[in-house]
Structures are given as structure tokens and as C-alpha cells.
Amino acid sequence: MTTDNNTKAPVNLAKDVQKDHSQLMQKEMIRGNYKKLAEAVDDPDKKVVYTFVPGNLNELIQCFDVVGNYPEINALQSAMQKKTGAYIMEAERHGQDEDVCTYVKSDLGMMRKGNVGPSGDKIADPDLLLLSYTGCFTFMKWFEALRHEYKCDTTMLHVPYQGDGIITSNMRDYVVKQLKEDIIPALERTSGVKFDIDRLRENMRHSAKAEDKLVRVLQTAKNKPSPIDSYFGGIYYVGPSFSSFRGTPECTAYYDALWDEVNARVKAGQGPVTPEGVMQKERYRLVVEGPPNYTHMREFWKMFYDEGAVVVASSYTKVGGVYENGFRHDPDNPLESLADYCLGCYTNLNLPARTEMLENYINDYEADGLLINSIKSCNSFSAGQLLMMNEIEKRTGKPAAFVETDLVDPRYFSSSNVKNRLESYFQMIEQKRNSSAA
Amino acid sequence: MSKTTQIIERCLALYEDLDFTAARQWKDAEQGRHVIGFLPIYIPRELIHAAGMLPLGIYGGGDQMEVIQGDAFYQSYICRIPRSTMELSLTGRLDFVDGMLFPSICDVIRNLSGVWKLTQPDTYVRYVDVPQNYDKDIGGKFYIQEMRELMEGLEGISGRKITDEALLESIKLYNINRDLLRELYRLRAVVPWNIPVSEVYLLMRAGQVLPVEEHNEMLEEYLQAVSAVDKPRRDNVKVVLNGMFCEQPPLNLIRSIELAGCYVVDDDFILVNRWLRENVLETGDPLQNLSDAFLEHSTRTSATYEPCEELKGSQLLEAVRKSGAEGVIFAAPSFCDPALLEKPMLEDVLNKNGIPNVSFKYAENTGQMQPIREQAGTFADSIKLWS
Known part of the structure; x- marks a missing residue:
């Protein structure tokens, strides 16, 4: 339990959480999916497909009446429930190295401990591992490791990296061919359901609607004060779109509800909803690069909102798709559009493109600076971030700062270090403001 | 001085030269020559050669270079090769390189x-x-x-078109290189006491800075000379090394493994040299041939x-069986x-196949060899005693 500035009642970080209606809606959606995954344990007719968030093919998966399972989501949900420390150590006891990705180890550890998911129910074993190898090399080894344990079917979609910052027709054709020749036949074999392209088109129509609304929500952060936090709040906002729900009517309904809430806050001139209620005074507007820490999410977020810092744009909310430049799933060109979606995810962009995106965020959202939360176990994000930070400082003249944590390994969250750095950073922003005003 | 010693001394000098003098001299010898750097693990070097250029393998700074500026680019939990490669760049050691290739x-x-694109905007x-995906049509x-x-x-750099004829000619030269290296590895597996692992390693490294023609001559000379070598056979066990395909171990580490009682009879050093396990067809469409060879004969790593x-793991099993190894040492760079x-x-x-194995980690600048020597020595003893 912590005391907030000696002026408010003590706050129990674990319990006293305020949630929007949309957040509760999402919770129910997630609960429903875990229920399906649990029911599939004893029902051989229900087929389960494991896949990853970046470059996920949810619209396609939905065409086969299978249940999707996202190991990254399990890991981060488990991290918020303080379970991942034990999972990671379990995986290390079975030979995984201390240096490697903790998402992988959390997943392998959870599996070794009975594959009981964040909902408390067992998650069914995979009938198919759909390895969407997009923007992260580790994905490939991760699903090889799962396949080694489950001995189940695996199908792999290799999504080429945008080394030159563009999507070429060669890349797109390669992905489309894999979809036609490998991925769709594998899903047909697993599910026994014949592929229906019209069903895919219909799912993509839902996706496009949801994507419109997601972009509209995220762009409200251009308001002052920002009605949303695009990092800590953002992870909830992107949740349905990045996982098992994109392409479904319930996903669109979620974004309708979210829009109503956010729009109401815009009209009322309110700040974002934090776990302790609406943030009162916006003092710092930040752009954040890198994933958050999930093991101490509430504590981490509190370090921001206690200081009046709001994140107005973040790169993490683009790992499951970059929509702000106009990309939408296109029902008229379904497979090509799926390819473009995969190719365009944030970590599949090259460093110059990522740098430019963050620079634009600082300018477009009138941010005070850039904060990088560098994740120990995510080389895809982290390698090159120090250069990106220097480049953005140089280009925008805005101060930048760097903190280091991990996604799901509690051993790498040092509360006092992070807090000290953030406090210094906020002082730096103040000094910059004062010197600019003088 | 024996012929093999002379050759290996030359290789050692090339290995230790972090200014890449040999490649600079090659470039300066004729106007219009270009050098293209590449990082591990595999590049179709035939394309660079056919363009009249020198492919230059960049393997970080090893244990001889102090990394100062490069460290500012990377967090502590990222491996060492990118920071020492940046150091090479920032200290001007790669200022003669006309292009850089970063393999998948x-x-x-x-x-x-991307770091290179941002810091070297004028370089290709x-x-x-x-x-x-290894399907030919996909x-x-x-x-x-x-x-x-x-x-x-x-072609944009050299200003000259790469013809099919030139590419087929380059394929031939690299096929000779592959043949020679296969023979070197075959022979080493048979008489590892005559061909120390450090010599194999240095010969492999020389191929990263020399034109393939010169490397072929060197390998031919070495193979000829080494056939006359007859060193005493020690009571060592035969092992396969695995995991050293990118950031390179210090030479002393490689020597230490042998000194600890292990004859290395196969490894994954400098894999670009041996990536294609069979030769590329020398007639027909050269790009198709290179592609087919990649799809059908690539090393599995x-x-x-x-x-x-x-x-x-089937290729590793095959390497063990083919070389007569008694165990495998996994040696991987930290954070790889x-x-x-x-x-x-x-x-x-x-x-599952009853093959003893042991593992340790290293960095390219690892200085303490004693723990590795002890680990490798204990591993060798355990094989001798119980396997």
C-alpha cells in the first residue's frame, strides 16, 4: 500500500482500480476467449490455433471457426497477475538461458506448470501453431520450441523486413503466395472447414471499421489536455484490435463504446482515466518508444500520472498494426491487404522509418519529449534505440530519456531507479521550458 | 619455418589487422575497384565478385580492440558484435568500404x-x-x-552490369573454394592432431578479406603442405563446436578448447564459407542456380x-556421425x-541420441580462459572415462 502525496487516502495498488465501461467490456471479451480455450481442452472438435500479435491473421483465422490463442497476451496478463517470475524460473530450470526473451520463457514456464492461463483455467494444447514471423526473429525459435514440446502441426508465414523502408511487390507477392499455398491449406486441414473468401472479406470489413475508430481514439491525444493516455491506457485500447477479436462485430462494438467515452472526455476537457480516476492537471506530454513493463504496470503508470505526465503517442500501440497513415484491411483485396498489414507492423519497419515516426509524433502531438522504455529481452525493439533517441533529440530539440525494464520479468524492474530517472527527466523538461521562455 | 606455419602466420596477420590493409591494398591496386562489407551469416558473395568487387567479411573487433564509441550505441544486454562493428566504423577502419550488407x-x-543507414547516409x-520458405515457387x-x-x-556502385557469364565464372571460383574447404574439413576430421582447430579457423577467416582466387591458392598450398605434417596424436576426444556462427570467439578460446583435450572435428565458424553444402550448378541461369542451391543445400542453423x-538437429547429428565426434560443445555468445x-x-x-554435450557462453573479448579450459577439460575427461 502507498500513500499519495500525503494528501489523499492510502491507495491499494492492487485493488482500488477505476475502470471505464469499455475496459470492462474488453475484460468480458477476453474472459470469453479464455473460456473457449478451456472448453477446447475436453472437446476435440474445437480446434485451437496459437499465433502472435504482430502480423496476426485474425480475420483469416476466424474463417475456420477455430479458437485463437496468443501466447504474448497470456504472458502479459500473467505478468500483471505476478505469475511470470515463477514461469520464467521454471523455463530456466529446464535449460532456457537467462539472456533470452522472457516472453518465450514465461510461455514455456506456463506450459510446464500445466498451461493454466491467466483466467485460472487450463488452456487447450495447440492443434496448429501459426507462426507469423513478423518483425521479430525470436518468434521463429519460440514456436519451434513449442512445437518441440507439443509435436503439433506448424505453419509458418515469413514476412520480409522492410530494410529499405518500403514494401516492394516482391515482398507482397511472397507473403500472398505463402498465404495461398501454406497458411490457408494448413488452417483447412486443422479445422476441416473450407476456406471462404467472402467470409474473409466480411471479417475485413469489420476490421476496417474498428481500425477507423481506433485511429480516431488515438488521435484525440492531440487535444490539450489529452483525454487518453496512449501508452498505459493505449494497451487497453489496442487490445481487441491486436488479438482474437479484430474482424468481429464485438470488436467494432467495443470501439464504439470506447469512442463514446473518449469523446465525452474531449467535450468535457478532461484528461485520461487513470486507475485512480481522471487525471487532473496535464503537466507533461510525452511520446514513448518501447513496450511497457507489465509486472509493475500500476506502479509504473503511477510514476507518470502522479507527476501529471501523459503519454500522447507511443510506438508500442503500433506493434499489432500501423493504421494512422491510412492502411486499412481491404475487403476488395483481402490477401494482398493481409500481406500489407503484416509487412507494415511497427517492428517490421526499419530504424529510419521508426525514428521518423517518433519524430512526427513529437511534432504532431506537441509533445514535450521522448521517453524510451528499453526492454531487456526484446532485441527487435531495443537494438538501436540509443541512436534513435539521439537522432530525435537532434531533430526536434526536445529532451529525451531512457529507462530500462522488462516486459514480464519482475527481476528487471527497479522501481527506485526508474522513478529517479523519470523525476530527473521531468526536471529536464521544466528546465528546457524555462530556458525557452527566457 | 614450415610451409603450413608460413601460411598460418599470414592468416594470423590478416586476422589481427583491424585496418583491413589487404583489402585496402586490393582496392588501391586498380582504379574503379570497390569493396562491399558484409556481416554474418550468409551472403551470396558470387554476386559481389561478379560485379568486380571484393566481398569483405566483417566479424566485429575481436579481443584486440577496445570498444569506446560503439558502446554508446547499445545497451548492456545486447551482444558485443554490433558495438565493436560500430567501433570499426566510427574509428574510420571501414572508411574504404563502398557498401555494407546486413544478412537476415x-x-x-x-x-x-538501420543504424548504418542513419550514421552512414552516403554508404550503400x-x-x-x-x-x-524453401519452396522453389514461393x-x-x-x-x-x-x-x-x-x-x-x-551495379549502381560499380557502374558495370553483372552479366550471366561473369556470374557463372564467379560461381565456379566459389565452387572451387567450397571444394577446398570441404577437403580441409574432411582431412581435419581424420587427422585432427595434424590440423589444429586454430589453423582451420585462421584459414577460414583469411577467406573473408582475400579475393577468392587468392584464398583458393592459399588453401591448395596449405592442403598440399599439411599432407606432409605428422604431429603426435594426443589422447584427446573429438568434438563438434556449435553456436559460434556470428560473434566470433577469441582465438585463444579456440586454442584453449584444444589444449583442454578436445580435437575439434567440425564447427560452425565463418559459415558463409560453407553455407552451401553442395556446389552451385555452373551452367544455365546463375540466379536460379544460386537460389536452388540455397533452398536445397543450405546449412541448417x-x-x-x-x-x-x-x-x-539432424545436421548436427550428421556432423557428429560423419566426423566421428564423441561429443558436442555448445558455445554461444552471450545475449545471442x-x-x-x-x-x-x-x-x-x-x-535422446546419447551424445554427450556441454555448453558455455563467451563474448568476442572474453579474456579469462581458465574456466573454459576447465569445463572443456572436464568434458573431455568425462567422455574418456564414461562414454
Whole structure:
């Protein structure tokens, strides 16, 4: 339990959480999916497909009446429930190295401990591992490791990296061919359901609607004060779109509800909803690069909102798709559009493109600076971030700062270090403001 | 001084020369010559050669270079090769290089291509993607087009078209190189006491800075000379090394393994030299041939996807059986995601096949050899006593 500035009642970080209606809606959606995954344990007719968030093919998966399972989501949900420390150590006891990705180890550890998911129910074993190898090399080894344990079917979609910052027709054709020749036949074999392209088109129509609304929500952060936090709040906002729900009517309904809430806050001139209620005074507007820490999410977020810092744009909310430049799933060109979606995810962009995106965020959202939360176990994000930070400082003249944590390994969250750095950073922003005003 | 010693001393000088004098001299010898740097793990060097250029393998700074500026680019939990490669760049040691290629191997090397683009905006930089799909009509077509785009980039630097004839000629030369290296590895597996692992390693490294023609001559001379060598056979065990395909171990570490009682009879050093396990066809469409060879005869490493679970680790098993090895030493660089994530799966395959194995980590600047010597020595003793 912590005391907030000696002026408010003590706050129990674990319990006293305020949630929007949309957040509760999402919770129910997630609960429903875990229920399906649990029911599939004893029902051989229900087929389960494991896949990853970046470059996920949810619209396609939905065409086969299978249940999707996202190991990254399990890991981060488990991290918020303080379970991942034990999972990671379990995986290390079975030979995984201390240096490697903790998402992988959390997943392998959870599996070794009975594959009981964040909902408390067992998650069914995979009938198919759909390895969407997009923007992260580790994905490939991760699903090889799962396949080694489950001995189940695996199908792999290799999504080429945008080394030159563009999507070429060669890349797109390669992905489309894999979809036609490998991925769709594998899903047909697993599910026994014949592929229906019209069903895919219909799912993509839902996706496009949801994507419109997601972009509209995220762009409200251009308001002052920002009605949303695009990092800590953002992870909830992107949740349905990045996982098992994109392409479904319930996903669109979620974004309708979210829009109503956010729009109401815009009209009322309110700040974002934090776990302790609406943030009162916006003092710092930040752009954040890198994933958050999930093991101490509430504590981490509190370090921001206690200081009046709001994140107005973040790169993490683009790992499951970059929509702000106009990309939408296109029902008229379904497979090509799926390819473009995969190719365009944030970590599949090259460093110059990522740098430019963050620079634009600082300018477009009138941010005070850039904060990088560098994740120990995510080389895809982290390698090159120090250069990106220097480049953005140089280009925008805005101060930048760097903190280091991990996604799901509690051993790498040092509360006092992070807090000290953030406090210094906020002082730096103040000094910059004062010197600019003088 | 024996012929083999002379050759290895030359190789050692090339290895220790972090100014890449030999490559600079090659470039300066004729106007219009260009040098293209590349990082591990695999590049179709034939394309660079056919463009009249020198492919230059960049393997970090080893244990001889102090990394100062490069450290500012990377967090402590990222491996050492990108920071020492940056140091090479920032200290002007690569200022004669006309282009840099970053192969598909891991997220760190992938992102290094972007770091290079941002810090060296006037240099030709290309991330070289290779297919993880090995179907000719899918991955093959993609790869051929990727090679075409790379060729266009090289032609832009050299100002000269890469013809099919030139490319087939380059394929021939690299096939000779592959033949010679296969023979070297075959012979080493038979008489490892005559061909120390450090010599094999230095010969492999020399091929990264010399033109292939010169490397071929060197290998021929070495193979001829080494046939006359007759060193005493020690009571060592035969081992395969695995995991050293990117960031390189210090030479002393390689020597230490042998000194500790292990004859290394196969390894994954400098894999670009041996990536294609069979030769490339020397007639017909050269890009198609290079693509077919890649799809059908690539080395399986942790940087590649294994589509078939039953084949996981099969090449390592084959290496053990073919070389007569009695065990495997996994030696991976710290923070190397591909090697370290692959290791538990390979260990499992070896354990199921009753092949002893041990593992340790290193960095390119590891200085303390005693723990590694003790570990390798204990491993060798355990094989001798109980296997």
C-alpha cells in the first residue's frame, strides 16, 4: 500500500482500480476467449490455433471457426497477475538461458506448470501453431520450441523486413503466395472447414471499421489536455484490435463504446482515466518508444500520472498494426491487404522509418519529449534505440530519456531507479521550458 | 619455418589487422575497384565478385580492440558484435568500404542495418533477406528477385552490369573454394592432431578479406603442405563446436578448447564459407542456380526455420556421425537469441541420441580462459572415462 502525496487516502495498488465501461467490456471479451480455450481442452472438435500479435491473421483465422490463442497476451496478463517470475524460473530450470526473451520463457514456464492461463483455467494444447514471423526473429525459435514440446502441426508465414523502408511487390507477392499455398491449406486441414473468401472479406470489413475508430481514439491525444493516455491506457485500447477479436462485430462494438467515452472526455476537457480516476492537471506530454513493463504496470503508470505526465503517442500501440497513415484491411483485396498489414507492423519497419515516426509524433502531438522504455529481452525493439533517441533529440530539440525494464520479468524492474530517472527527466523538461521562455 | 606455419602466420596477420590493409591494398591496386562489407551469416558473395568487387567479411573487433564509441550505441544486454562493428566504423577502419550488407540472421544485426543507414547516409546499405520458405515457387522466386535488387544496387556502385557469364565464372571460383574447404574439413576430421582447430579457423577467416582466387591458392598450398605434417596424436576426444556462427570467439578460446583435450572435428565458424553444402550448378541461369542451391543445400542453423520437427538437429547429428565426434560443445555468445534459444532443442536431440554435450557462453573479448579450459577439460575427461 502507498500513500499519495500525503494528501489523499492510502491507495491499494492492487485493488482500488477505476475502470471505464469499455475496459470492462474488453475484460468480458477476453474472459470469453479464455473460456473457449478451456472448453477446447475436453472437446476435440474445437480446434485451437496459437499465433502472435504482430502480423496476426485474425480475420483469416476466424474463417475456420477455430479458437485463437496468443501466447504474448497470456504472458502479459500473467505478468500483471505476478505469475511470470515463477514461469520464467521454471523455463530456466529446464535449460532456457537467462539472456533470452522472457516472453518465450514465461510461455514455456506456463506450459510446464500445466498451461493454466491467466483466467485460472487450463488452456487447450495447440492443434496448429501459426507462426507469423513478423518483425521479430525470436518468434521463429519460440514456436519451434513449442512445437518441440507439443509435436503439433506448424505453419509458418515469413514476412520480409522492410530494410529499405518500403514494401516492394516482391515482398507482397511472397507473403500472398505463402498465404495461398501454406497458411490457408494448413488452417483447412486443422479445422476441416473450407476456406471462404467472402467470409474473409466480411471479417475485413469489420476490421476496417474498428481500425477507423481506433485511429480516431488515438488521435484525440492531440487535444490539450489529452483525454487518453496512449501508452498505459493505449494497451487497453489496442487490445481487441491486436488479438482474437479484430474482424468481429464485438470488436467494432467495443470501439464504439470506447469512442463514446473518449469523446465525452474531449467535450468535457478532461484528461485520461487513470486507475485512480481522471487525471487532473496535464503537466507533461510525452511520446514513448518501447513496450511497457507489465509486472509493475500500476506502479509504473503511477510514476507518470502522479507527476501529471501523459503519454500522447507511443510506438508500442503500433506493434499489432500501423493504421494512422491510412492502411486499412481491404475487403476488395483481402490477401494482398493481409500481406500489407503484416509487412507494415511497427517492428517490421526499419530504424529510419521508426525514428521518423517518433519524430512526427513529437511534432504532431506537441509533445514535450521522448521517453524510451528499453526492454531487456526484446532485441527487435531495443537494438538501436540509443541512436534513435539521439537522432530525435537532434531533430526536434526536445529532451529525451531512457529507462530500462522488462516486459514480464519482475527481476528487471527497479522501481527506485526508474522513478529517479523519470523525476530527473521531468526536471529536464521544466528546465528546457524555462530556458525557452527566457 | 614450415610451409603450413608460413601460411598460418599470414592468416594470423590478416586476422589481427583491424585496418583491413589487404583489402585496402586490393582496392588501391586498380582504379574503379570497390569493396562491399558484409556481416554474418550468409551472403551470396558470387554476386559481389561478379560485379568486380571484393566481398569483405566483417566479424566485429575481436579481443584486440577496445570498444569506446560503439558502446554508446547499445545497451548492456545486447551482444558485443554490433558495438565493436560500430567501433570499426566510427574509428574510420571501414572508411574504404563502398557498401555494407546486413544478412537476415537476428534482430540485432537486422537493426544494425538501420543504424548504418542513419550514421552512414552516403554508404550503400542493404538488409539482405533470405527466404525462410524453401519452396522453389514461393521462397525461390522471392529470393531471386531479392538477389536481382541486390545486383542492381551493386551495379549502381560499380557502374558495370553483372552479366550471366561473369556470374557463372564467379560461381565456379566459389565452387572451387567450397571444394577446398570441404577437403580441409574432411582431412581435419581424420587427422585432427595434424590440423589444429586454430589453423582451420585462421584459414577460414583469411577467406573473408582475400579475393577468392587468392584464398583458393592459399588453401591448395596449405592442403598440399599439411599432407606432409605428422604431429603426435594426443589422447584427446573429438568434438563438434556449435553456436559460434556470428560473434566470433577469441582465438585463444579456440586454442584453449584444444589444449583442454578436445580435437575439434567440425564447427560452425565463418559459415558463409560453407553455407552451401553442395556446389552451385555452373551452367544455365546463375540466379536460379544460386537460389536452388540455397533452398536445397543450405546449412541448417539457429538462424533458419526448420519446417520439419523430425529434422530438428539432424545436421548436427550428421556432423557428429560423419566426423566421428564423441561429443558436442555448445558455445554461444552471450545475449545471442538465436543460438541460445536453439540450444535446448539441440541438447534434447543429442541427449535422446546419447551424445554427450556441454555448453558455455563467451563474448568476442572474453579474456579469462581458465574456466573454459576447465569445463572443456572436464568434458573431455568425462567422455574418456564414461562414454
